[in-house]
Amino acid sequence: MRIAVFCLARPTFDVDLASQTAETAVASLAASGAEVLGDAQLLMDAPAVEARLDAVKEQPLDGVLIVQATFCDAAMTSAIGATLAAPVAIWAFPEPRDGGRLRLNSFCGLSLASHALGKIGRRCGWLHAPATASPDLAALFADSGAGPAPRAARPGAAPGLACRVGLVGEHPAGFDTCGFDEAELTSRFGVDVERIDLETLFAAARAADGARIGALKSQAAERLEGIETLDGEQVERSLRCYSALRDMAEERQLDGFAVRCWPETFTEYGCAVCGAMATLNGERIPASCEADMLGTVGSRLLQSLADGPAMLTDIVDFDAEDDTAVLWHCGLAPLDFCDPDFAPRATIHTNRRMPLLHEFPLKPGRVTVARISQAQSELKMVVGRGEILRRPMSFTGTSGVIRFDCGAEVARRALIDAQLEHHVSITYGDVKSGVEAAAAAADLPLLDLDAL
Template sequence: MEGVELVESNGTITTEEDAKKAGELFNRGDVDLLLIQSINADSGILVTILGQKVRKPILIWSTPEPTLHNTALVANSLCGAMIIAATLRRLGIKYKHLHGWPEDEKLREALNKSIRVLGCISVLKESKLGLVGYQSPGFHHVSFDEMLLRRTFGTSVQHIDLSEVYAEAGVLDKGELAREMSAIKREGMCKDVKEEDFEKSAAISISLRRLAEKYSIHAFAVKCFPEFVDIFKLAPCVAVGRTTDEGLMTACEGDMIGALTMLIEHYLTGKAVFFVDIIAMDKESNTGVVWHCGNAPICMAEDPGKVMLEQHSILGVESPRGLTREFACKTGPVTCARLSEREGGYRMYAIGGEAVKGDPSLRGTSMKIKFHQPVEKISEVLFRDGVENHFAVVYGDIRDELEEFSSWLGIDSVIL
């Protein structure tokens, strides 16, 4: 796999000394996971030494018995894998079992998936979220426990005052600002937009980019109102969308766990993620509509030639309304996810579906989804559990990955 470095033991591990040396080798290599092939049945001595020395997640790989007809056991690999699993459970070391021949496509898919998931968990420990401002007024439901986040995922938080964003935006080079404005204008057709809106949107885009570089930020949660509108005279939707386009996942309304959910999906897929509200569900068609003001990454547009750059559709006409990118999203399989902070922990919600052709006349950015599960069931679960209104949508079905992600971290998951 691309981006994966292998650290191999020096031959088959058959003695306690082999296990100790392999553990030292893996620790020097700073590995993120161990792949242990169970060649035959053995006691738990070797895996105990290796597991305790390295203390990393373990993938146990067993192979089918070559033959069960008119012969003694040749390998007994599956039994050996069960011994390893039972030993690791008692040691409190996380593991997963894989079974099959090397050429088995299902085995390869399962292995690749686990590597992606464990890679995501590993890189989250080195990631930093930027909280710009705090949650928007009244958004108590997206408040978060910073140390619970740090304890669970290893992810750190950088607090950035809105004044720092405004200050950075106010000292930009005119040439850089002009180039950013031109890039924004090329993204869509303009309607009722002032030059000032382009200038301020460009300034905030550059400001967020610079702050990400300054503080080594991997994702943002931005308090996008009321201060942006009241003080900076701009709704920052375009800037939020542009940072996401560039691989810097950015959530609205100061939703930090929403930003973390976006980052998880991004790490698992390498794709941009759409931060949304669920605004409609229809029982007859088993569809729902997810939407936000105008922050979607432009790579999701159904028709890039029909993207509109318009004034904000929600803010009143008497207010400075800023700039939004408005379009319906393209079709394809999608996953809607929400990591929800519960009492003393987290729960992962993942909903699968197919993005279908939506209504292009709906203001803002939107996606119509035909769900795999009945909308009545989805609605019942979300309201029963008091799940937050914000979800992160990415193209591709990664429900299995999110379920496995949760399992490795000891997080409950609800997969729909």
Template sequence: MVTTSVLYLPIGRKTFDLQVGQNIFEQSAVWLKETCATVCHPDGILTSVEELETFLESVETKEIDTIVYQSVTFADGEFIAKVIESMDQPVIVWSVREPSVGGRLRLNSLTGGNSTSHVLRDRKHPFSFVFGNPDEDKLQTLLKQQIQVNRLIWSLKRLTIGVVGEHPAGFFFSDVNEEQLQSALGVKILPIDLYQAFEAAKKLPEEEWKPVIHQAEQQVVGLNRSDETVKRFAQFTTYLQKYIGEHQIGGVAIRCWPDFFIELGAAACSTLSHLTEGGVVSSCESDIHGSISMYILRELSGGKAPYLGDLVHIDEAKNSVVFWHCGAGAYSLAHPETGATAGVHPNRKMGLTMDFGLKAGKVTIFRLSYSQQGYRLLVMKGEALDSPQAFDGTSVEVKLTNHAEETLYRLMKEGFEPHYALVYDDIADLLVKFGKQVGIETVVL
């Protein structure tokens, strides 16, 4: 079942065959309720703009994330114009098949969908179109995918990324143009003072941060609770979790070095791992678009923990590449033979970090990329191999679907950022649909 809240609007006119239309409505409502967490719909087909308006006034639309507008029969553009007067949610326009060919045109649903799509495009309202009857497998697949994409678009408009400290010098890719981000996706940025966070975290009473250590012990092999860096990890994580809850933050981008080592006396990696495992995506080096990339993957994969890493190695003979980072990775991503293992930062030799190779499985690699030319999406697919851990820290070897060396040179030529998000799922098609829906160029490699 898709975690989504759908407003289903069956639209028709009495001059067409509403007996056939009623069957379409009933089948559609049943399927939507079986597929989506919440579905709101009228008792029958809405046959006038006045009926539509009355129904909309009775609906709490705030939590609706997608509108399924079904042209049960032909209806003019007044209907959809009334809907988007007060709602900004993306629309799925759904036309159904004619019940018979020859004689009277009984539904004329396709023309209704055409008219509706024209209005939406003309008024620059996000929409997609699907065609088919509610019992068709292909139609059901398309609807389910588009509902997931619409849910993502809705949630991005309500997403706040907490940026804990400015990005390190020269890490230009970690920065953001807030106005352009808001315009493109609706995501908001909330700056958080890193040094104030350090001081507040150190002052937390022990009874507040001890549960984080207990929780981590259940998932991390070799965690030493008496280590001072483990205490610092728990303190900072606890402080940030409280701040996240109070400000309804959906993801964070954290300046990890050198400040964590110098001022806190511990690595940031374990906090990133812990938060991502708990559902709040977290990127290092204050990579804002990296955090958003992770969020998009988590949403489209049904809540699976994503990973963020550098592309650090290529093996032409195996057609594989390695993604790595210093020691951040959600606990559940570890290879099952080792589990998530506690370690120290490979360069600074300070804990607490994760030190493991990631598990095997199909993966989608993704980046919400930004340059002075605007936004674009990068989408790649591959298979995470059951390989020995490649480097200290966290890493995964991925056999790419396409030619690895050609992909490498294309990435460099196109100037994509060096942080890549990855999730254990095949959601490439959903990402392409997302790109089309929001009007962002999508590069598939």
């Protein structure tokens, strides 16, 4: 088979490891008998991808392999899928759950890329395996067919999805998973979007009362170990963001936030806003990163059903042998979610190296996982259940090891074959029937992971 290769990466991850992984994967591809067009050079921006496209787009191809060397936005994947007609496949790589930095976050990149391809009408084969694996190319590039089909939700009474959400900035480019149709959101769910630009947030944060920020810092020091070891000015900026968002929630009567958390909070304001949003989640003002509006609406639904906090998270790893997956985010979990055997810590963002974030493993217990999805450009509700296991912390930030009721392999296949978003919302407790009823009330088809 004649295969064009694109090794995609982002420089904020572990570039040395990504380079080694890409080189090994391309060598494995060549050893499998493929004629490889391209090489293991990491492509980190649109011009690099365009140059590779120019080199191969006139060539006869049997397939296009995207090597997901690290997590990255899906703009480059969308350009590849829109330019080349040959079948597309994506290779993502597991990494050890050793409690350290999520060095590649490759599987989450696969999820984001698969969703983006679905939005432009392209399906993809995929492989989640070490770079030393010998890929079955015929199977990898074969049409994977339709993903799991949603079914009609059973009717029933349910709390409404109506709420008022502050959209702070716009979602980052290449994050189609976080886009939304505002008119449809309002007419179908009764969601009112209040747009707030980032500079308004930063100005309000800078103007926050100093005495109040001092009190917040003292409270944070009581709850989080190690806060005194972090950059004091950056910690204060993060607390100022919390103060500003909390005031906006009260003054504008907002039920939650969808915040463009990067890059500007780091590059223009000078802190991580993750800890601020984690605190809001604990106060039942759900806050989603990457300006994920549908993620916030889904978290608020779970929160109302469970009468407890909810949060947005990535699914970053699957282990079929252990029958588990890992839910992770930089540090977005509320303290209510902390394993009681672990003392929560203050930490810095693993890529941007700025505070303030929460760090701890999630507490054991039953959870409900849900997502209002627009995968393949069709609104649907996704729901499943699982058990958070008491395990050591998988990666820095906040993470939990989950055993899905449907099993790890079924959940992994559903996530990628249905081209779902990379974000899901979770809450503790079994509120699946309420999610089903909410879907029925909103006339949303239901993708029930437990029934697959």
